[in-house]
Amino acid sequence: MAKPRVHELAKELNITSKEAIAKLQDLGEFVRGASSTVEPPVVKKLRAAFADRAQAPAQGGQTTKKQSTANESGSTTSDASTPSEPEATTPKKAAPKPGAPKPSGPTPATAGKSTPKPGAANKPEPKQSASTGHAEPEASKDAGQEQPTPATAGDQAPQEGTPRTQAPKPGAPKPGAPKPGARPGNNPYTSQQGMRTDSSAPKPGSAPTPGPRPASARGNAPKPGAPRPGNNPFSSQQGMRGANGGNRRGGPRPGQGQGQGGPRPGQGQGQGGPRPGAGAGGQRGNAPRPAAPSGNRPSPNMMPAKMTSNVGGRPGGGSPGGGNGPRRGGPSAGGPPRGGGRGRGNAQGAFGRGNSRRKQRKSKQAKRNEMEQMQAPTAGGVVVPRGNGETVVRMRRGASVMDFAEKINANPAALVTVLIHLGEMATQTQSLDQDTFELLGAELGYKVQIVSPEDEERELLESFDIDLDAEREAETDEQLEARPPVVTVMGHVDHGKTRLLDAIRHTNVIEGEAGGITQHIGAYQITTTVDDEERLITFIDTPGHEAFTAMRARGAKVTDIAVLVVAADDGVMPQTVEALNHAQAADVPIVVAVNKIDKEGANADKIRGQLAEYGLVPEEYGGDTMFVDVSARQHQNIEELLDAICLTADGALELQANPDKEARGVAIEANLDKGRGAVCTVLVQSGTLHVGDSIVAGVAHGRVRAMFDENGQSVSEAGPSRPVQVLGLSTVPRAGDTFLSTQEERTARQIAEKREAADRNAQLAKRRKRVTLESFDEAVAQGKMDTLNLIIKGDVSGAVEALEDSLLKIEVGDGDEVQLRVIHRGVGAITQNDVNLATVDNAIIIGFNVRPAERVTELADREGVEMKFYSVIYQAIDEVEQALKGMLKPEYEEVDLGSAEVREVFRSSKWGNIAGSIVRSGLIRRNAKARLVRDGTVVSDSLTIESLRRFKDDATEVRDGYECGIGLGSFNDIREGDMIETWEMQEKPRD
Numbered sequence: 001m002a003k004p005r006v007h008e009l010a011k012e013l014n015i016t017s018k019e020a021i022a023k024l025q026d027l028g029e030f031v032r033g034a035s036s037t038v039e040p041p042v043v044k045k046l047r048a049a050f051a052d053r054a055q056a057p058a059q060g061g062q063t064t065k066k067q068s069t070a071n072e073s074g075s076t077t078s079d080a081s082t083p084s085e086p087e088a089t090t091p092k093k094a095a096p097k098p099g100a101p102k103p104s105g106p107t108p109a110t111a112g113k114s115t116p117k118p119g120a121a122n123k124p125e126p127k128q129s130a131s132t133g134h135a136e137p138e139a140s141k142d143a144g145q146e147q148p149t150p151a152t153a154g155d156q157a158p159q160e161g162t163p164r165t166q167a168p169k170p171g172a173p174k175p176g177a178p179k180p181g182a183r184p185g186n187n188p189y190t191s192q193q194g195m196r197t198d199s200s201a202p203k204p205g206s207a208p209t210p211g212p213r214p215a216s217a218r219g220n221a222p223k224p225g226a227p228r229p230g231n232n233p234f235s236s237q238q239g240m241r242g243a244n245g246g247n248r249r250g251g252p253r254p255g256q257g258q259g260q261g262g263p264r265p266g267q268g269q270g271q272g273g274p275r276p277g278a279g280a281g282g283q284r285g286n287a288p289r290p291a292a293p294s295g296n297r298p299s300p301n302m303m304p305a306k307m308t309s310n311v312g313g314r315p316g317g318g319s320p321g322g323g324n325g326p327r328r329g330g331p332s333a334g335g336p337p338r339g340g341g342r343g344r345g346n347a348q349g350a351f352g353r354g355n356s357r358r359k360q361r362k363s364k365q366a367k368r369n370e371m372e373q374m375q376a377p378t379a380g381g382v383v384v385p386r387g388n389g390e391t392v393v394r395m396r397r398g399a400s401v402m403d404f405a406e407k408i409n410a411n412p413a414a415l416v417t418v419l420i421h422l423g424e425m426a427t428q429t430q431s432l433d434q435d436t437f438e439l440l441g442a443e444l445g446y447k448v449q450i451v452s453p454e455d456e457e458r459e460l461l462e463s464f465d466i467d468l469d470a471e472r473e474a475e476t477d478e479q480l481e482a483r484p485p486v487v488t489v490m491g492h493v494d495h496g497k498t499r500l501l502d503a504i505r506h507t508n509v510i511e512g513e514a515g516g517i518t519q520h521i522g523a524y525q526i527t528t529t530v531d532d533e534e535r536l537i538t539f540i541d542t543p544g545h546e547a548f549t550a551m552r553a554r555g556a557k558v559t560d561i562a563v564l565v566v567a568a569d570d571g572v573m574p575q576t577v578e579a580l581n582h583a584q585a586a587d588v589p590i591v592v593a594v595n596k597i598d599k600e601g602a603n604a605d606k607i608r609g610q611l612a613e614y615g616l617v618p619e620e621y622g623g624d625t626m627f628v629d630v631s632a633r634q635h636q637n638i639e640e641l642l643d644a645i646c647l648t649a650d651g652a653l654e655l656q657a658n659p660d661k662e663a664r665g666v667a668i669e670a671n672l673d674k675g676r677g678a679v680c681t682v683l684v685q686s687g688t689l690h691v692g693d694s695i696v697a698g699v700a701h702g703r704v705r706a707m708f709d710e711n712g713q714s715v716s717e718a719g720p721s722r723p724v725q726v727l728g729l730s731t732v733p734r735a736g737d738t739f740l741s742t743q744e745e746r747t748a749r750q751i752a753e754k755r756e757a758a759d760r761n762a763q764l765a766k767r768r769k770r771v772t773l774e775s776f777d778e779a780v781a782q783g784k785m786d787t788l789n790l791i792i793k794g795d796v797s798g799a800v801e802a803l804e805d806s807l808l809k810i811e812v813g814d815g816d817e818v819q820l821r822v823i824h825r826g827v828g829a830i831t832q833n834d835v836n837l838a839t840v841d842n843a844i845i846i847g848f849n850v851r852p853a854e855r856v857t858e859l860a861d862r863e864g865v866e867m868k869f870y871s872v873i874y875q876a877i878d879e880v881e882q883a884l885k886g887m888l889k890p891e892y893e894e895v896d897l898g899s900a901e902v903r904e905v906f907r908s909s910k911w912g913n914i915a916g917s918i919v920r921s922g923l924i925r926r927n928a929k930a931r932l933v934r935d936g937t938v939v940s941d942s943l944t945i946e947s948l949r950r951f952k953d954d955a956t957e958v959r960d961g962y963e964c965g966i967g968l969g970s971f972n973d974i975r976e977g978d979m980i981e982t983w984e985m986q987e988k989p990r991d
């Protein structure tokens with residue numbers, strides 16, 4: 001890697017530094033001095049310029065040229081050829097050590113001939129090395145390519161010797177030639193060659209030791225007296241290659257072999273050399289490299305390339321590295337191939353190629369990343385992975401920014417920044433609602449799908465191996481039995497729903513409850529006789545106010561038939577249409593009860609005509625909707641209505657269910673009873689619920705402790721379409737929550753817990769009302785947020801839920817300047833805990849059909865917590881809405897107060913200029929804002945009436961027609977004839 005210095009090159013070329021510098025200058029290259037480094041191309045030039053010289057010595061070695069040639073050509077032969085190599089190798093070993101190396105390395109060939117003696121080797125080495133230098137570059141290159149050839153391996157081995165040579169520490173002997181070669185490391189080219197050689201040598205460390213002694217040591221070791229491979233340049237070259245080759249695989253190891261040798265490039269020359277492992281190997285001999293095997297001795301020429309290598313190897317190593325060799329090289333044998341490949345690799349490595357490759361890879365990766373980043377959106381100045389616009393991301397309801405970040409592999413903080421950029425404030429863990437997710441997704445190129453509650457429920461149950469759909473599909477006709485229709489009564493306010501339900505109950509069933517409570521959702525079953533057959537019908541009591549829309553929608557899911565009540569004296573009203581839409585959307589057949597026909601002015605036909613416009617065409621008009629004229633008050637035609645319900649059920653529906661399985665159904669209503677705990681009315685839809693069953697309803701779970709029907713009668717089991725009150729649940733489920741019984745109570749509990757966690761997240765998302773960036777900024781600037789915190793307590797869960805839904809729908813102002821937050825809700829009386837919570841969060845408590853528990857009022861008074869009580873939902877909504885409006889930040893507007901004309905200007909050293917004026921309109925008030933107008937042009941508009949006097953007395957204000965003295969503080973540019981207009985900011989009343 002390192003660039004050679006001039007003096008090193010000079011040494012290599014066997015010239016003086018001066019000569020080298022002079023030559024370089026001749027060549028047009030500028031160098032400061034002998035220690036200056038020289039760029040590879042210049043090195044090449046210089047070498048070329050002294051090629052003769054360098055080669056000369058090398059040639060000394062007879063075979064050298066040939067070998068070198070061979071090397072260059074890529075053939076490994078040469079190496080192999082040198083019989084002496086083995087010996088040479090030895091020397092190399094010696095060489096390894098720095099000192100030795102150089103010399104030896106270079107001369108390989110020579111060595112070979114010469115034999116062991118290092119000395120000999122050395123001599124040649126220099127030259128060779130020199131030559132090597134030239135050739136090497138190419139050779140090395142070639143080698144790389146050549147490596148493939150088996151022979152290479154062998155060669156490499158020999159080369160190792162060379163390497164070492166290079167490796168050799170400087171000190172090494174004969175410098176001359178060797179050195180050059182020796183420091184392959186420095187010389188790129190050399191190194192290549194050297195590498196090979198060196199490589200072998202490499203591990204200087206190891207080899208070194210011996211190295212120093214080189215020759216001797218090796219010499220000893222090796223049998224062969226053969227030449228020190230290291231010395232033989234050719235060998236080296238070959239070795240190099242081989243080495244390389246070897247290295248790659250075996251090579252390296254060889255290094256070890258050599259131990260020392262060279263291999264570890266790093267050590268040795270650093271790179272250089274590399275790993276010459278091969279070469280080294282050779283030396284090491286030991287190494288083994290493989291190849292060695294056989295024939296060491298053979299004369300190079302005779303030997304096949306491979307052999308050669310081997311030979312080389314052995315010899316050098318003496319200890320046949322064969323053993324070792326193999327490893328790496330498997331090569332030994334196949335040496336070539338691997339060797340080749342590796343060799344090159346190594347060589348390159350020596351030059352830093354290996355590394356560079358890695359670097360290249362990294363840089364590619366880096367580039368790819370850069371590209372990705374370039375493509376990434378920079379909304380808000382951050383980089384976030386972008387989707388292609390089609391990428392679908394499924395998010396659970398209530399998921400947070402963090403969850404989304406995880407799905408798209410983004411930094412949550414970056415997403416928060418993007419949200420801010422979009423005008424949405426959110427923390428990483430804050431749940432986001434669907435709109436916000438969609439907004440964020442659209443910005444980043446993702447289609448965000450919020451998992452619907454149904455999907456979520458299905459997935460949740462599936463995790464417990466409960467698949468309700470599959471269960472239903474698996475039911476056979478034999479298992480199914482007829483079940484009663486479930487009917488929901490719907491209609492506009494005051495059209496008589498409650499009265500009608502009462503009438504039905506009175507007519508057919510024993511009174512089960514007080515009745516007349518519209519906001520109370522319940523269910524009951526009645527019996528009627530149709531065609532002499534006793535039939536059961538289940539009624540679900542639904543509230544009439546629109547606030548219960550959500551619950552009504554849920555009711556429609558459990559409803560088989562909807563009874564639409566329309567007052568004959570009133571007609572189709574908005575909620576009539578809304579109820580009708582709900583039923584039709586749920587594909588539920590409708591029976592119309594035209595009520596109040598007893599009233600004067602009742603016009604049943606008009607109702608029929610109106611509803612026909614909505615697709616409800618009476619049977620008598622050729623349609624398929626049954627209309628029954630009734631009077632709830634007079635219990636008129638109630639039986640007919642029940643008949644119509646049964647006929648509709650028979651004609652339009654196949655109401656069947658399998659009673660012989662675990663119960664599945666829906667919670668209709670729930671409340672907390674002081675004595676009995678959670679009481680829940682459930683409607684069994686399929687299966688049969690028994691006392692003692694484990695059930696889970698929404699987030700509530702438990703074992704059925706007792707069941708009661710609508711008459712308060714205890715029942716032990718409830719089949720399909722049967723509503724029953726259930727005791728034993730852990731808490732109060734919500735109206736509309738599904739329930740199911742499970743074989744194990746543990747399963748029920750776990751399902752409930754999972755639902756609770758999901759609900760909690762959903763609530764968080766739901767509670768968060770939007771805040772615009774602007775309003776948020778203002779709030780932050782003021783150190784507060786305008787949030788109305790509420791705690792809602794009600795008698796039944798359905799009412800609480802409906803109230804919360806309605807409150808959260810309240811829109812105040814254009815940009816939701818005020819937030820509404822329901823921080824707690826629950827069923828039952830207002831407790832001390834509620835008040836404590838309200839104290840902490842500065843909330844207002846809303847009680848719906850509930851009162852405070854004992855001493856709670858005192859606590860609330862003490863803490864200054866306001867409690868509001870309502871029994872009518874819309875009254876609560878209205879008042880909260882007013883409260884929100886009252887909380888709106890006041891809007892101010894500029895209101896003109898009056899104006900005064902300057903009649904004379906008095907100059908005062910104490911007060912500055914005083915405008916002697918007469919008020920022309922309105923009034924002039926002290927401290928009011930003012931502007932000075934001259935000839936219709938505003939001279940200054942940010943003035944203040946700093947002083948105001950009537951004669952000598954200070955005045956607060958001076959009215960129209962009066963004179964006064966006005967001081968405008970430090971503003972003195974006042975002239976006669978100027979007008980002083982005053983105004984002030986006044987709060988603007990909201991509409």
Ligand SMILES: Nc1nc2c(ncn2[C@@H]2O[C@H](COP(=O)(O)OP(=O)(O)OP(=O)(O)O)[C@@H](O)[C@H]2O)c(=O)[nH]1
Binds near residue numbers: 493494496498
């Ligand atoms: N004359 C007459 N009045 C009726 C009849 N049915 C109901 N009413 C009266 O109409 C008024 C409203 O009746 P409700 O049953 O409370 O009506 P609703 O639809 O349940 O009303 P909300 O609960 O507010 O939705 C009551 O004063 C009833 O007495 C009827 O058949 N004839």
